[in-house]
Amino acid sequence: MKSTWRRTAVALAMLGALAAGGQASAQSAAGYPNKPIRLIVSTAAGGGSDTVARLVATRLAAELKQPVVVENKPGASGSLAATAVLGAPSDGYTLLFGITTMAQLPAVTSTPLPYAAEKDFIPVSLVARSRSVLMASKQANVRTVPELVAALKANPQKYSYGSWGNGSTGHFMGELFALRTRTHPVHIPYKGAAPMMSDLLGGAISFAFPDIGSAQPHLKSERVQLLAVTGDKRLASLPQVPTLDELGIKGFDFGGWFAVFAPKGTPPAIVEMLSAKTAAAVKDREVNARLVAMDLDPVGSGSREFSAFFHDDTAKWARLAKEASIKAD
CATH class of the missing domain: 3.40.190.10 (Periplasmic binding protein-like II)
Structure with a gap:
């Protein structure tokens, strides 16, 4: 009898802890955001990813009703930006605007990285996909x-x-x-x-x-x-330019992407809010039109959808790295 009561007490305690955790997460997002958000970009100012980041940041600021400040931290194949985000509190006020390198680097470097992308970051939203x-x-x-x-x-x-x-x-x-x-x-x-x-x-x-x-x-x-x-078809804006596949050079049906990540430990409710607001920013009529005008494919995914994509993409680049014997160091 005592054993039954003990198991019941433990189960109730666990349920209470889960409920408290969920309540704490909801409470942590209740007043969020109440100050400017930093969006750390892993490439130099003026490049394609920087342009996309600033475009999305402007609309995201309107969605969140707080400034979203873009900061460029190029170098070390994105590691400088990644470590800067991981070194900040996991409170939703410091985010990473990542690119495809995050999925590629683990497969091509023999030097231990200062972070493990799939473990240390939470995928928030896949913003857009690109061709080269x-x-x-x-x-x-x-x-x-x-x-x-x-x-x-x-x-x-x-x-x-x-x-x-x-x-x-x-x-x-x-x-x-x-x-x-x-x-x-x-x-x-x-x-x-x-x-x-x-x-x-x-x-x-x-x-x-x-x-x-x-x-x-x-x-x-x-x-x-x-x-x-690159890609499996010609760009609509460049109909006169052939694909590599047309020219007999196979295997270039892949491309890059731009996305928002949060550091691990960020409350789920905040991640959900950021995911929804980022998706809304990407799907805004003006932002969407500008992305299309840049020959990008706007996405604006949810966090769960992007997590699955990021996992699969990391495995894909590992296969390509092995085939082409690519090393970053």
Whole structure:
């Protein structure tokens, strides 16, 4: 009899604790937010992800009725931004605007990372997905993908490609391109897309795979040559530009993404609110139209949906890293 009462008491205590926890979580979100929110961006100001972050932050501020301040912390393939967020209180006032590198880096680095993305961060909302373009500098003196491949094979040490960091989507695409075409260009990593694009325009690097957001301001520039796009179909805004798949270079049906994360320990009620408000910001008519105009695919997912996507995406990049023997260090 005593045993039965003891089990009942324990069960009631556990239910009470769960109820108290849920009540505490709800209470912690009751007055949230009551001060400005920091949105830490893992790339330099001026690049594609920075542009998307600022666009979403402006509308998110209106949704939350509090300022959302964008801070750029580029470097270390996103680790500087990630650690800055993890070093802040898990109260919903410091968020990470992450990119695909978060899913890629674990597969390509032998150096222990200062964080474990799937354990240390809570996926809040997948903002948008992106495609990339293959662009060559004017100094590379190539006008088509076959010409680029021929040049790389004729004089491999003369040509280099840039990316916005070791382990970034641009790095993956450059190495996969080298693997598929059996060429050996030199990889030059940068701290963000903006400095990479600057050197591509200046001819310091031969080619790159910028995301469409970073490339868009330069699509009509005479200093670069647009050679191809990634994905399984041509971009509606660039119908004259072939996909790599059309040109016989397979395996480029993947792309990048932009998303909001919260540090672990953030109260569930706050995560749910941020997820709903971020999704609303993305689906706002003006924001949505601007994202589409940037050739991005707006998403605005829920937290649970994004969590499943992030898990699957991390596994996918691990497979690609193994196939192309990609290492970030």
